[in-house]
Amino acid sequence: QVHLVESGGGWVQPGGSLRLSCASSGIDWTVPAWYWYRQPAGDQRDWVAQLYTSGGTLYKDSVEGRFTISRDNVNNMLYLEMNSLIPEDTAVYYCTFYNHLTRTHEWGQGTQVTVSA
Numbered sequence: 001q002v003h004l005v006e007s008g009g010g011w012v013q014p015g016g017s018l019r020l021s022c023a024s025s026g027i028d029w030t031v032p033a034w035y036w037y038r039q040p041a042g043d044q045r046d047w048v049a050q051l052y053t054s055g056g057t058l059y060k061d062s063v064e065g066r067f068t069i070s071r072d073n074v075n076n077m078l079y080l081e082m083n084s085l086i087p088e089d090t091a092v093y094y095c096t097f098y099n100h101l102t103r104t105h106e107w108g109q110g111t112q113v114t115v116s117a
Helices: none
Strands: 003-007 010-012 018-025 033-039 046-052 057-059 067-072 077-082 091-099 104-107 111-115
Touching: 003 091, 018 033, 018 091, 018 111, 033 067, 033 077, 046 067, 046 077, 057 067, 077 091
Parallel strands: 010 111
Antiparallel strands: 003 018, 018 077, 033 046, 033 091, 046 057, 067 077, 091 104, 091 111
């Protein structure tokens, strides 16, 4: 059974940094792409960044240059390094991937990031 667990969220002042982690288990195939999404309170869940098996990455314009997505395939961990955080980054952050066996996106429980003075 596939399981994703995000961690690393918390409260940080504007300009600060956080590193989010996503531990995955139950996956015995190569996932073509991994994603981070976020959902501000009362708003829709939005795409933030993605990482392809090839190493290619894509970022939401508002986080480009501040966030870095990476993966440790040995330890089955996905990361999101977030720097120069601003209040608009406040949201619950989720890692996800498309499971071709179930034809659904797998989601973790999310981790809350709060950026405020």
